Each structure stands twice: as structure tokens, then as C-alpha cells.
Amino acid sequence: xxxxxxxxxxxDIMRQDAGVxxxxxxxxxxxxxxxxxxxxxxxxxxxxxxxxxKSIIPEEYRWRNWAPDNKDGKAITGDEMATFIIQxxxxxxxxxxxxxxxxxxxxVKEVFTDLNNYMKDGVLIRQVVNVLNxxxxxxxxxxxxxxxxxxxxxxxxQSAGKSGEFYTPRAVTDFVVKMVDPKVGETIADFACGxxxxxxSALNHMKEEVSNTTSNEKLQKSFYGVEKKSLxxxxxxxxxxxxxxxxxxxxxxxxxxxxxxxxDENDKFDVILMNPPYGGTEKKxxxxxxxxxxxxxxxxxxxxxxxLYRLKQNGRVGIVLPDGFxxxxxxxxxxxxxxLMEECNLxxxxxxxxxxxxxxxxxxxxxxxFDKTSPTQEIWFYxxxxxxxxxxxxxxxxxxxxxxxxxxxxxxxxIEIKDTKDDESLSETxxxxxxxxxxxxxxxxxxxxxxxxxxxxxxxSPKETMDNFIMKRESLEKQLDEKLNEIISLIGDLR
Amino acid sequence: xxxxxxxxxxxxxxxxxxxxxxxxxxxNVQESLNQIIIDKxxxxxxxxxxxxxDEYIEAYKLPQTWKxxxxxxxxxVIRGLTFSTSYKKQKENTILVLRGxxxxxxxxxxxxxxxxxxDSSIPNSNQFLKVGDIxxxxxxxxxxxxxxxxxxxxxxDNVSFGGFMMVxxxxxxxxxxxxxxYQIKMYRNKIINDTNGYISNITNEILNNxxxxxxxxxxxxRIVDKIEILLDKLNDIKPIExxxxxxxxxxxxxxxxxxxxxxxxxxxxFTNEKIDDWKQxxxxxxxxxYTGNSISESxxxxxxxxxxxxxxxxxxKDLEFDHSFNYNNGVKIPYSESGFKYADKNxxxxxxEGGSAGKKIGILSEKVCFGNKLCKFSTIxxxxxxxxxxxxxxxxxxxKNFYGNLSGIIGGVSINKIxxxxxxxxxxxxxxKIVDKIEELLPLCDDLDSxxxx
Numbered sequence: 001x002x003x004x005x006x007x008x009x010x011x012d013i014m015r016q017d018a019g020v021x022x023x024x025x026x027x028x029x030x031x032x033x034x035x036x037x038x039x040x041x042x043x044x045x046x047x048x049x050x051x052x053x054k055s056i057i058p059e060e061y062r063w064r065n066w067a068p069d070n071k072d073g074k075a076i077t078g079d080e081m082a083t084f085i086i087q088x089x090x091x092x093x094x095x096x097x098x099x100x101x102x103x104x105x106x107x108v109k110e111v112f113t114d115l116n117n118y119m120k121d122g123v124l125i126r127q128v129v130n131v132l133n134x135x136x137x138x139x140x141x142x143x144x145x146x147x148x149x150x151x152x153x154x155x156x157x158q159s160a161g162k163s164g165e166f167y168t169p170r171a172v173t174d175f176v177v178k179m180v181d182p183k184v185g186e187t188i189a190d191f192a193c194g195x196x197x198x199x200x201s202a203l204n205h206m207k208e209e210v211s212n213t214t215s216n217e218k219l220q221k222s223f224y225g226v227e228k229k230s231l232x233x234x235x236x237x238x239x240x241x242x243x244x245x246x247x248x249x250x251x252x253x254x255x256x257x258x259x260x261x262x263x264d265e266n267d268k269f270d271v272i273l274m275n276p277p278y279g280g281t282e283k284k285x286x287x288x289x290x291x292x293x294x295x296x297x298x299x300x301x302x303x304x305x306x307x308l309y310r311l312k313q314n315g316r317v318g319i320v321l322p323d324g325f326x327x328x329x330x331x332x333x334x335x336x337x338x339x340l341m342e343e344c345n346l347x348x349x350x351x352x353x354x355x356x357x358x359x360x361x362x363x364x365x366x367x368x369x370f371d372k373t374s375p376t377q378e379i380w381f382y383x384x385x386x387x388x389x390x391x392x393x394x395x396x397x398x399x400x401x402x403x404x405x406x407x408x409x410x411x412x413x414x415i416e417i418k419d420t421k422d423d424e425s426l427s428e429t430x431x432x433x434x435x436x437x438x439x440x441x442x443x444x445x446x447x448x449x450x451x452x453x454x455x456x457x458x459x460x461s462p463k464e465t466m467d468n469f470i471m472k473r474e475s476l477e478k479q480l481d482e483k484l485n486e487i488i489s490l491i492g493d494l495r
Numbered sequence: 496x497x498x499x500x501x502x503x504x505x506x507x508x509x510x511x512x513x514x515x516x517x518x519x520x521x522x523n524v525q526e527s528l529n530q531i532i533i534d535k536x537x538x539x540x541x542x543x544x545x546x547x548x549d550e551y552i553e554a555y556k557l558p559q560t561w562k563x564x565x566x567x568x569x570x571x572v573i574r575g576l577t578f579s580t581s582y583k584k585q586k587e588n589t590i591l592v593l594r595g596x597x598x599x600x601x602x603x604x605x606x607x608x609x610x611x612x613x614d615s616s617i618p619n620s621n622q623f624l625k626v627g628d629i630x631x632x633x634x635x636x637x638x639x640x641x642x643x644x645x646x647x648x649x650x651x652d653n654v655s656f657g658g659f660m661m662v663x664x665x666x667x668x669x670x671x672x673x674x675x676x677y678q679i680k681m682y683r684n685k686i687i688n689d690t691n692g693y694i695s696n697i698t699n700e701i702l703n704n705x706x707x708x709x710x711x712x713x714x715x716x717r718i719v720d721k722i723e724i725l726l727d728k729l730n731d732i733k734p735i736e737x738x739x740x741x742x743x744x745x746x747x748x749x750x751x752x753x754x755x756x757x758x759x760x761x762x763x764x765f766t767n768e769k770i771d772d773w774k775q776x777x778x779x780x781x782x783x784x785y786t787g788n789s790i791s792e793s794x795x796x797x798x799x800x801x802x803x804x805x806x807x808x809x810x811x812k813d814l815e816f817d818h819s820f821n822y823n824n825g826v827k828i829p830y831s832e833s834g835f836k837y838a839d840k841n842x843x844x845x846x847x848e849g850g851s852a853g854k855k856i857g858i859l860s861e862k863v864c865f866g867n868k869l870c871k872f873s874t875i876x877x878x879x880x881x882x883x884x885x886x887x888x889x890x891x892x893x894x895k896n897f898y899g900n901l902s903g904i905i906g907g908v909s910i911n912k913i914x915x916x917x918x919x920x921x922x923x924x925x926x927x928k929i930v931d932k933i934e935e936l937l938p939l940c941d942d943l944d945s946x947x948x949x
Contacts, residue, residue, distance in 0.1 A: 279734070284604070284648060297602070459891045461762070465753040469746050476739045483732045487501070490724060491514050 006131060007153070013127045019120035022478065027153060028231050032115050033132055035238045036063045039108065041137040042241060046104075056095060056105030061088045067129050081122030089117055103247040110252060111237055114230035150242060154195045154235060167194070168275045168320065169356065173201040175404045176273060176318035176367060179348075179411060184209050185218055186270035189310070191255040191303060193225030196236035198273035203243055220245060224269065226255040256282060256302050259289040260309040268312040275320035276303040278363065294339065296332040300325060304336055308343060316371040317344075323364040327448035337445045341376040341437065350407060351383040351450060355392035355458070356399050379440060380414055381450035382407060382432045392458045419453060429453045496740075498733050505725050506681045510708050512558040515718045521711035524562045527669045528709075535666065537568060545572075546700035554706065561710045566663070566678075567703030569670045573621055574633070574699065575660040578613050590615050593624070594657045595632040598645045603680075605630075605645055618655040624662065626650060627672040629679055633661040634696040641697060642683040646676040663702060670707075671715035677722055678707055747944035754936050755890035758929050761921070765928040768921045774878070779914035781876040782884060786847070786910055787836050787865035795826060802827040806837065810866040811846050811855065818857040820844075828864040835864045838871040843885050845870050848907030853897050856888055870910065879918075883926040886933050887918060 010030055014020045020029060040063035046053045059065060066084065069075035076084055092112040097105065119125050154167055182188050182202045190198045203223065210216050223245060227233040233252045240248035280299035287295050287302070294305045300321060307317060325333065326349070340346055350367040357363065370376075384407055386392065393399045410417075410432065417432040430450050440447065460468065508514050531537070537545075547567040557563065566572075576592060589612040599606045624630065628647040632640050656662060663679065665672045682705060710718065757763060761770030778784060790799065790808070799808065805827035813821040828835050838844055839862050846855040848868040858881075865871065872888065874881050887893055893916065900912045920926060 281730070288649070459752055459756040462750060462753045462757060465749050469742065469749070472742060473739065476735055476742075480732060480735050480739070483728060483735070487505075487725060487728050490721070490728070491505070491508070 006134065009131055010128055013124055013131070014119065017119045017121045017124045020118040022482075024231065025116075025118045028116065028234070029118055029128070030132075030153070031231075031234055031238060032112075032117065033129065035111060035234065035241075037067065037132060038137055038238060038241055040064050042246065044138055046246075056097075056101070056108055058091060061091055067133060069126070069130050069133070075126065076122075077126035078122040081125050082120060083122075085117050085119075085122075085125060089115070107237060107248065111234055114252070115234060150239060154197075154239075168197050169399050170197065170201070171399045171401045171404065172320070172352075172356065172367075173197045173273070174205075174401050175407070176320075176369075177201040177205045178408070179369060180271060180273065180316050180318040182206055182222075182271045182316075184222075187222055187224065188271045188273065189224040189269040190272070190274050191226045191306060191310075192274055192276045193227050193236055193250065194232045194275075196225060196239040196250070198275070199223045199225055199236075200239055200243055202271070202273060203245070220247065221249070223249060225250040226253060227251075228254045254286070255306060256286050256289065256299070260291070260306060263309050265312075268310050268315070270312050270315045272307050272311060272315065272317045273319070274303065274307070274317075276300045278322045278324075293335050294332055296336075301333060301336055304340070308339060311344070311372045313372055317369065319368050320365050321368055323366065323448060323451075326366060327446050329444055329446060334445055337447070340370065341440070341445075344370040344372050344376065345374050346370040346376045346379055348380050348382070348411070349447060349449075351381070351452070353384060353386050353393065353452070355386075355394065358393045358395065358398070376437050376440075378434050378436045379447065380432070380434050381430075381447075382410055383430075383450045383452065385431070496733075496736050498729050498736055501732075502726075502729055503681075505729075506677065506722070509718050509722055510678070510681070511555060512561060512708075512710060512714075514721050515710070515714050517558050517560050517710075517714065521560060521713045524560065524564075524709055524711055527712065528562065528564060528568065531568065531666055531669045534668070542567070545703045547703050550704070552706065554708075557708055558710070560714070561708055563706050564709045565703065566675070566705040566707050569666055569707060569709070570675065570702075571621070571664040571666075572699045572702045573662045573664060575656040575658045575662070576613065576618055576622055577658045578617050589613060589653075590618055590623075591651075591654045592657050593630065593654060593660065595635050595640050595643065595659060598630065598632065598643050600640070600643065603643065603645050605647070605650075613655075615653070621664075622655050622662075623652070624650045624654045624656060625664065627665065627667065629663040629665075629672070629676045630656060631661045631663060631679065631697065631702075632659065633698075634659045642679075644676065644679050644683070646673060661697065661699070661702065669712060670709070671712060671719055673719045674715040675707070677719070678705075743947045746947050747940045750940045750943060751937060752891055754933065754940070755886060756892060758933055759887055759890040759892040759919075761919075763929055763932060764925075765932075766922065766925045768925050770919065773919040773921045775917050775919045776876075777915050777917055778872075781874060781879045781918065781920075783873045783875055784870060784910065784914055785836060786867050786870050787838070788834070789867040790826075799826050799828060801825055802829065805829040805832070806835075806862060806864050808864045808866070809838075809844065809869065811849060811851055811868050814844060814846065814855045814857050814869065816851075816855060820857055820859065820863075822861065822863070836871075838863055838865055839873065841873075841881060843872040843881070843888065845872065845888055847897075847910070847913065852907055853894055856885070858885060868907070870913065878923070879920055880923060880926045880930060882930045882934075883920065884918075886930065893918070 007030075011026055014026050014029060020026055039057075043053070043055055043062075055062060066076060089112065092108060095105070095109040095112075097109050119128070151170065177198070182205060184206050188199065188202045190196075193199055203219070206219060206222070210219060223240065225236060225248075227236055227250060230252070233250065237248050237250050240250065276299060278298075278300050281297040282299055282302055287297060290296075290302060290305055296302060304319070304321070304325070307319070311317060328334075346368065348367075348369040350369075352365045352367065354362050354364045356365065384404070387403050390397065414434070415432065416430065416434060419429045419431055421428075433450055435443075435449060443449075505514075535541075545567040547565055551563065553563050578592075591607075592611050592613055593605070594611070596609060597605055597607065624647055626647055626649060628650075629644050630647060631644045632642065635641050663675060665675045709715075761768070761773060787809075799805075807822045807824070808826040808828050809820060809822070810824075810826075813824045815821070838859055840859055842859050844857055844859060844863075844865055846852055846868055847870045852868075872884060874884055896916050897908055897913070900908045921929075
């Protein structure tokens with residue numbers, strides 16, 4: 001089973017359907033079906049393990065009852081299929097749930113609440129379903145292999161041009177998790193979880209520790225995520241299910257919409273891992289949930305404040321932030337950094353090369369590690385340089401966990417490293433250095449230290465330059481068109 | 496930008512009633528208006544006081560249920576505080592006074608910077624800002640600031656506003672404050688055009704006579720909701736448009752850089768010479784390199800301005816980014832003057848110090864004197880074509896080295912460092928082919944530039 005070709009086959013089928021527009025919709029189409037199929041596979045397990053398990057999905061809409069095609073001419077297709085899917089969506093959106101409903105059941109309703117089915121052609125829908133049924137998700141091994149394919153789907157989603165959020169490379173999440181080292185029994189949160197990258201990395205890390213059913217059960221309730229947009233939310237919940245978290249605690253919403261002063265111990269976590277969206281601006285109503293002196297319209301800054309209010313005593317944090325946070329000294333950024341260093345021990349900052357998120361963006365990012373044990377006494381900086389032979393990371397040569405080996409070696413044996421220069425007259429720069437809190441204060445909390453000495457400009461070949469330009473322009477124009485279409489539909493209601 | 500165009504046309508459509516439903520069950524505008532006139536006692540005397548005149552110019556046709564109403568019937572217009580220089584910068588039980596600078600020009604939100612305070616005895620009771628007010632810059636030395644407004648959605652109790660500011664306080668029984676706020680934003684340009692004098696000034700009279708297309712109050716809320724969703728969407732579009740514009744303006748330069756990089760990294764290989772086969776030398780071995788003379792302003796004015804004869808003197812400002820020279824710039828050095836260095840026709844001049852270091856370069860078409868931030872290059876080796884050197888100095892291969900050696904506060908590269916930079920070069924034949932190719936491709940990039948930006 002070559003999943004790569006499977007995805008291509010699915011896309012080829014869907015391209016013939018007039019209702020599906022663009023990669024993002026195609027992916028949403030694949031994923032809702034995948035979710036139902038996966039859910040069905042899990043239900044088979046639950047039915048075996050629990051005597052009283054009853055599915056919240058009405059019988060006729062359960063994947064097992066309408067999706068399989070025994071090639072006897074009885075499988076629904078054509079117009080009948082098209083109508084059926086419309087009814088399926090309507091039913092699942094309207095499932096009756098209350099506080100007594102099993103969390104697994106509630107998940108179905110939550111997932112379908114903002115989902116859309118785009119395909120209009122019943123014959124094509126049948127073809128897509130049949131392709132998906134070539135994978136046997138009840139087979140644990142297959143499901144495990146499928147995880148990696150799922151990652152590909154997630155990566156491809158980013159090139160469909162969703163702005164602001166980008167897929168954090170697995171190597172980065174795995175590295176952060178390795179350093180933060182969450183343990184079984186701890187609670188792990190990501191308040192802007194996207195497709196669930198950090199949560200899954202943490203889960204994989206902790207699974208190595210799981211030795212018996214008790215710890216496995218503890219794992220079930222360990223993860224907490226919040227995601228604003230419907231498609232990543234769907235992908236995240238499916239991701240958690242794929243990894244056998246049966247009742248994923250993923251909330252659909254904007255965690256910034258709660259007043260930080262209303263958080264109590266139950267809202268706090270042992271471990272917080274995040275790559276918040278950068279460059280976003282939050283409305284006034286959202287900003288008011290934060291104290292005036294820390295109030296800012298920048299999304300990433302507000303998330304940083306939220307973290308400070310939701311970290312348990314002795315808790316640990318690993319977060320990805322842009323350069324702007326490090327050197328920014330406008331009023332609230334300064335106040336936020338001060339609060340961070342007064343309440344927490346910001347012990348390590350790793351500078352990442354600009355191309356680490358290539359090809360989606362070339363923004364300069366950094367990993368900040370801190371814990372709530374004591375105020376900051378000193379901060380260690382380390383600049384991660386590109387590996388030998390790499391002019392830059394790219395789509396074909398992405399960052400891998402092995403590229404972090406040097407960083408990990410240094411982490412456990414921290415020394416200051418000065419950059420060697422061919423020309424001694426050039427000013428000295430450091431790859432790794434320790435700064436005391438007093439030195440930081442003198443620098444007015446500018447923690448943009450041990451940066452990259454020369455702004456390395458990557459010059460591509462003429463053809464690459466042109467291809468890049470065309471690709472980027474297409475992606476931007478696609479985004480522009482999508483937004484314009486949203487506006488048209490908003491005003492189209494009336495005229 | 497499409498965002499700006501869209502914003503204007505969406506506002507207009509909203510205020511023509513095209514983006515909201517007219518409901519039969521909505522309240523009656525005329526009745527509400529009659530009621531307000533009674534409640535607020537807007538009698539003949541008051542109308543005169545507010546300077547509401549008879550001019551009724553209806554800009555466009557309104558839906559049935561709407562009515563054109565002058566703002567003087569819908570709001571109180573309040574002028575700001577006048578006070579002597581007894582204001583303090585310290586907050587001690589006193590009143591914060593907002594001024595034009597307290598409204599952020601980009602976001603149009605209040606910013607509490609550079610605050611001043613006055614004693615609590617100074618403001619009248621109606622000069623305290625309330626939620627629902629619209630704070631407007633009524634006059635300013637900067638004409639573009641006039642009419643800048645901020646809708647007050649949250650404010651502390653003891654905040655007032657200065658004499659160059661005005662507050663529009665809508666009557667909430669008949670008008671939605673946010674609705675009025677958007678009206679004011681849309682008419683900001685119109686307001687600016689209506690003022691006169693060097694220091695633009697919006698008077699109570701102007702505001703009171705502003706024609707407001709007034710829907711029933713329920714519909715006003717629907718319109719406000721609609722505008723806010725649309726503005727959100729437009730805000731999402733803005734960064735996309737800006738990125739598109741930036742990348743389009745960078746494209747042609749990126750292409751040029753890329754082509755030159757290919758050329759000088761030996762990727763063209765017309766005669767199959769690989770980069771490893773290329774010879775190399777330090778620049779000083781293949782070219783004459785030196786900087787020019789600086790002339791102080793006074794000496795320049797007294798001795799070298801507007802002379803009839805002499806060599807033209809080229810300073811950094813006289814060399815354009817498009818490689819052209821402004822030879823007749825008014826400064827000439829007499830032919831027989833001693834102490835000046837020269838550059839000959841066909842020599843290369845390049846800026847190596849200051850903000851334009853590495854960015855300005857050209858080939859001279861006459862003999863000149865030149866400034867000390869410019870450096871002359873002329874080939875002395877028969878192994879190097881002048882044009883090969885010329886494009887080399889513009890290529891990333893050279894510039895990476897160059898920028899890597901920038902030093903000093905002003906940012907320049909010492910002449911010695913430049914002399915020691917190593918240049919790699921192939922056979923003359925290959926050099927010529929490379930130069931030809933470059934000269935074929937570069938004009939195409941210029942064409943690209945105008946096409947892409949169209």
C-alpha cells in the first residue's frame with residue numbers, strides 16, 4: 001500500500017468534482033472521511049473491550065454500514081450517495097449531546113459542527129470512499145504507519161497557502177519535547193495546537209515510559225489543546241485518535257478569549273509547549289482579558305502572558321518565538337519579558353536558522369525554555385548553525401532531528417563558544433554565551449544575543465528564483481482570492 | 496491597494512443601505528427624530544446656536560425607511576479644554592487631557608503616551624470622555640491629522656480632551672454611536688476638504704451640518720455588525736497585498752543578483768571552462784584602485800562652484816542607482832588645479848562608504864574628479880576585460896566579501912581590504928561571452944520589473 005500514490009489518486013478523483021475548490025478543500029474532504037473511518041475502527045475495539053458500548057452515530061450512518069463496497073451492486077453511489085452524504089452531515093451536526101454524553105460521542109458532534117462536504121458527484125464520492133477503504137485501519141501496524149502519511153497530509157496543507165500558521169517541523173517539536181522531557185502523570189498543554197504537532201511529539205516521548213495499563217490510562221487524560229480554526233482542529237483530533245488518545249481534550253476556540261485573572265489551579269499545567277501564530281492582531285475585546293501593563297495587540301505576546309498565568313509551580317515550558325519578541329522593547333514587550341524573568345527561570349534560548357521553516361516562511365525564530373522554579377539568574381544562548389553542506393534548509397532538504405545532535409551535546413555540557421574569524425579585526429561574536437540577569441537588565445531586556453553574524457543571503461539560480469517567485473505569487477494570489485471570495489459571500493447575501 | 500479601494504466602496508454601500516435588510520418592524524425614523532427634537536429641546540434658538548443651516552444636499556437616494564438628517568440633531572458636539580501652561584506631566588489626583596498625539600494614526604485607537612494633566616476644576620461636566628463618544632482632532636499643524644478620530648469603547652472616569660480636539664456625543668435613543676463613528680471616518684477626507692486656512696480647522700458648525708444617511712436604529716446595528724466583519728476580513732487582506740507588492744518590487748533585483756551570481760560562480764561555462772580552472776588574483780594586481788578627494792562645503796562654495804571650465808566633480812549623490820552620472824552638477828575642478836585625483840573615461844566608479852556602499856556603481860564617459868567615498872577601478876592587466884570587472888563588482892560573489900568587511904559607524908570598507916579581495920577569472924574569450932550574456936539578460940530584467948509591477 002503506497003499511501004503517496006493513494007493521496008494522488010484521491011486528488012485526481014476529486015479534481016473532477018466541480019464542488020471542490022483548491023487543495024485546502026480537497027484535504028478537508030479526505031480528512032472527514034478518514035475521521036469517520038478511523039472512528040469506526042476504534043469503535044470496533046471499544047465494542048470488544050466494553051460490554052455496554054453504544055455508538056452515538058445512528059446505525060445507517062456508521063462507516064461500516066455504508067462505506068464498504070462488496071462489488072455486488074448494492075453499495076450506494078450516484079445521486080443516492082450525494083443525498084445520503086447531505087443527510088449524514090445534517091444528522092451528525094445535530095446529534096443530541098448533554099453533560100452525560102460520553103466524551104467520545106461528543107467528539108463526533110464537535111468535529112462535524114463546522115465541517116463541510118464539498119463533493120457534489122455521488123459517483124466520484126463512491127470512488128473516493130473505495131480508495132480510502134483500501135487501508136485497513138483496524139490493523140494497529142497499518143495505523144501506526146499511517147501516522148507518517150498523515151504528517152505528509154499536514155505538511156501539504158501548509159503549501160495550500162494558509163497564512164500566519166505554519167507547520168512546525170517534526171524535528172523541532174521532537175527536539176523541544178526531548179529537552180523539556182514531559183513525564184507520565186504530568187499534564188501537557190498547547191494553547192494554539194494547530195494540527196497537534198507538539199502534543200503528538202510529547203505523546204511519543206512519553207510512550208517510551210509507559211510500561212503498564214495504569215500509566216497508559218494516565219496518558220489518556222494528559223493532553224490538552226486549543227485550536228481556533230476548524231480544519232486544523234479536525235486534523236488535530238484525528239491525529240490524537242490515530243495515536244490512541246480516545247477522548248482527546250482538544251477545544252475548538254481562542255484561548256485568549258478568557259480573562260487571565262479567571263484562571264485557577266485547575267487551568268494550570270505542568271508542561272506547556274507552543275508555537276503561537278506570529279504577526280496576528282487581537283481585537284480589543286480579547287486584549288481586555290489581559291492586565292493593562294501587559295496588554296498588546298500581538299497574538300504571540302498575549303499567548304506568552306497566558307502561559308505565565310497557566311503554568312503550575314515547577315512547571316516547564318518550551319516555546320517557539322520570532323526575533324521580534326527577543327529584541328522588541330516597546331512598552332508591553334518589555335513588561336512581559338520582565339514578568340517572565342521575575343516569575344520564571346528563563347534558562348535557555350536557542351537561535352534557529354532562518355530557513356528552518358522553509359519553504360513556508362523564512363522568518364527568524366527561536367526556542368525559549370523556562371520553568372517556574374525561581375526568578376531568572378542567568379540565560380544561556382546557543383546559536384544553531386546550518387549543518388555542513390547546507391546553504392539553507394528547503395523543501396527537499398528539510399531539518400532533521402540529527403541536525404540537533406550538536407545542540408543536545410552542548411545542552412548537557414554548556415560552555416561558551418566564540419566564533420572564529422579569518423580577520424581578527426572584525427568585532428567578536430559568540431555562538432554560545434551566558435548572560436547574567438544584571439547584564440540582561442543593562443541591555444534593557446534585549447535578548448537578541450548570539451545571533452547570526454552576517455545576514456546570509458541565499459542566492460538561488462535564476463530558474464529557482466523565477467520558480468520561487470511564481471510559486472509564492474500564486475500562493476499569495478490564491479490566499480487573496482479566498483479572502484475576496486469570503487467578502488463576496490458576506491455581501492452577496494443581500495445583493 | 497485593493498484594500499483601500501474596497502474599504503471605501505464597502506463603506507459607501509453600507510451607508511446606501513445596500514448591505515443590510517430594511518425591516519418593516521423597525522422603528523420609524525421620522526418619529527424618532529421628532530421625539531429627539533422634543534427631548535433635547537432643539538428649538539429654533541438651539542438650531543441657531545448650533546449653526547444648523549438650511550442647505551440640504553442629498554448625496555444619493557436613500558431606501559424608503561431612511562432619512563437624511565444633519566448631525567446637529569443627532570449628537571452633542573463638544574469642544575475641548577482651554578487651559579494655561581499650568582498643566583503637569585505628573586498624575587496627582589488630576590484630569591488626564593487627551594490630544595491629537597493620543598490617537599494612534601494607524602490603528603485609530605487611544606495610546607497613553609506623553610500624557611499631560613490639569614486640575615480637576617478646569618473641565619466642565621460635559622468635557623469628561625464617556626464610552627460611546629467619538630474623539631476627533633479638530634485642528635492641527637499637520638493637515639493630514641485633522642479629522643482623525645477614535646471611537647471610545649473604554650475609558651477611565653477622569654479623562655478629558657484638549658482645545659484642539661472635539662467630541663461628538665451621539666444621542667443613543669436615535670443613533671448608534673458606532674454608526675456615527677464610521678460615518679465620521681468615511682467623511683474624514685470630505686471634512687478636510689471643507690476646512691480653510693493654513694491650520695485646518697473643523698468647527699462645530701461643520702460637524703453639526705454634516706448630512707447623515709439615517710436608517711432605523713435597529714438597522715444601524717445590523718450595518719455596524721456588517722462593517723466590523725468586513726473590516727476584519729480586509730485586515731486579513733492587507734498583509735497579503737503588502738507581501739505581494741514587496742515581492743514584486745524585489746523580483747527584478749533578485750533576478751539580476753541571481754544571474755550575476757551564476758555568471759561569476761562559473762555556471763555559464765560557455766567555453767567549458769569550469770570555475771576550478773579559472774585563474775585568480777587580488778584586485779590590486781589587476782586594477783588601479785584609489786578613492787578621490789573630499790571638499791569641505793565652504794571651500795566648494797568659494798572655489799569650485801559654477802566655473803566655466805574644468806573637470807566635473809562627481810560626489811556620491813551624483814552617481815545614480817541606475818548607473819548614470821550627473822556630470823553637470825555645478826562643481827568643477829579647474830584643469831590645472833593641483834592636489835586632485837582623476838578618473839578617466841571608461842573607468843569604473845563605485846561607492847564604498849556610507850549608506851550607498853556597494854550599491855552605486857557606473858562607468859564614466861568622461862574624465863572627472865571625484866569624492867572620497869567613491870573608489871575608482873581601472874584595469875591594468877590585459878587578462879581582464881573592463882566590463883568583466885564592472886559586472887563582477889555588482890555580483891553577489893564580490894558583494895558578499897565586501898559587506899562582510901563593513902566596519903565603522905558610517906559603514907564602509909577600507910581601501911586595503913578591497914585591494915586584497917581575490918577575483919577569479921576565466922579566459923578572455925569566456926569573459927567576453929559572459930559579459931555578452933549578462934548584457935543580453937539585464938535589460939530583460941528591467942522589462943520584467945515594469946511588467947510585474949503593472
